Amino acid sequence: MDLRDLGRSNRRQILRCILKSGGLSRSDIARETGLAHSTVTEITYQLVQRGILSTREIRRSGARGRPSIVLSLNPRESLVVVADYSDLAAMAHLADPAGEILETRSLALPRSPTLKQYVAAEARLVASVARGRWDKVQGVTIVGPGVVDPQSGRLLQNSHFGWGPGSFVKPFSRFGKQTFLQNGSRLRAMAENWYGAAQDLENFLFFHLGQGIGGAIVLDGLLVAGPSHGAGEFGHVMADPKGPSCSCGGKGCLEAVASIPAIVRQLAAEECPDFAAAWNLYEAGNRSARAVFRKACLLIARSIFNAVVSVGPTTVVVGGEMVEASNGGILALVDESLREHRSFFEKISLRRCRLPENRSQVAGAVLHALQELDIERPRTP
Ligand SMILES: [Zn+2]
Known part of the structure; x- marks a missing residue:
């Protein structure tokens, strides 16, 4: 250090x-x-x-x-602008130091935006959400869509839109504020550490189960990304060698076999439109749905077990749309599979995320800026 x-x-x-x-x-x-x-x-x-x-x-x-x-x-004097995204829109929020959102702007994105289009949309939103209040803004945090290098401000890969490496931070320099880039799952993990399910923990692993599968490693209270910047990308651990290709270029990644799109795709014959419908089928005892969910949760459990053995912390905080939409049902299934895996390790305990999905990423982005700001430097107006 x-x-x-x-x-x-x-x-x-x-x-x-x-x-x-x-x-x-x-x-x-x-x-x-x-x-x-x-x-x-x-x-x-x-x-x-x-x-x-x-x-x-x-x-x-x-x-x-x-x-x-x-x-x-000082909530009025230390605001942070967060450039964020969802599947269909670019978003920017103005948030106070406790992560409360004061204002949001969003812009619909084309179906397959280029990185340049995406960054331009974000820069416009950032300008508009903080208009008239830049003197109160401490910094800007960009929630990186994919694998990012926070030091160089570069996106390394986004498998969802197929973006390769590119600069993220440069177009934001015109605002005259320090700008940070960090991966969304890591920001969520940080928010859970400060406000949520991991408040008492200095060491834990984080799994985010949703449209994609993300993760984070927290050791001694700090996020660990490693020299590749990809440590904790649990969605891309090899889960099933016979599984389908993954958008990252790999094969049989956890995300390709156990994320929401993977589960819905496997239940196409049941005319299942979305995750909520898939989970309803499971709860109603549908045989295909039961098989699909049991397999997905077994693969998630294996990945969690392997991550625990590789990295060390035995508490794993798990959240995301899959956990929320099943009201924790997914977590119970994963825990059941995990119990069969336990060996010389002390008990692996799973904890459900406590912060709402829409708040945790923004709260984490604000914390990230407050921690990383170069406070020794005088503030620029
Ligand atoms: Zn992958």
Whole structure:
């Protein structure tokens, strides 16, 4: 860990501590985080200068001497713009430091947009959602659709639209704000770590089961992506050697055999239009649906087991449309398969995501910006 990483890690601890409590004095922060008082003073000074934290004096009744100064987040002064996407639209949100969305703009995309069209649409939306409030904006986070390199700001691959490598961040430089790029599943994992099902965990794995299958690795409270930037892309682990080709170019990837499109496709003979209908068939005892879901959940369980053995954490946070639309039913099925796999490992425990789908990605994107901002640099208007 270099000095910059250390600084960010300290800032992460301080922000997390303040966010959890709603407001704390510097001595309380030092006590809770175990950081030196001078470190807390320096970092909180920079955060106040940047407008991310605000101070207020509190005099306890009957107490003598100087009033104590309580630090809390400054919701009006530290907004983050999040460039986001769904299957059919480009979106941009203006959000406060707690990840609450203040405003959203969206634009329909052509059926198969090019990367250039997509980035241009996002840049327009970002300009429009923050109009008149740029002085309050701390930074911009782009939710990367696919495998991204956050350091260089480049998209490495998007298998859904078939995009190859390309720059993401450049067109956003005209806003004069620091711009960050991070993968959507990693942002969700971070939000679950701060506000959701993983609040008590420093180490966990994250699986997102939906139209695609994504994942993330959190070790010592930090996201791990590895030198390839692809660590935790659990949708592309080899799940079934006899499975169909995957949009990433591989064969038998977990995403190709157990995501929503894969399940719906396998139930085409039942005239099943979407995931909710597929799950209804399963619950009604339809034989084909039962076979398809049992196999998909067995393959998800195997992938989870292999990830746990490879990476280490034994708690796995699982979310996504498949979990929500089945009201956790998918999780129970995966857990059932997982129990057959347990070996010398201590119990692998699955936890359901706690944050709503539409909030977690944005909340994670805001946290990402607050942690990564170069706060030593004076704020640009
Ligand atoms: Zn793949």
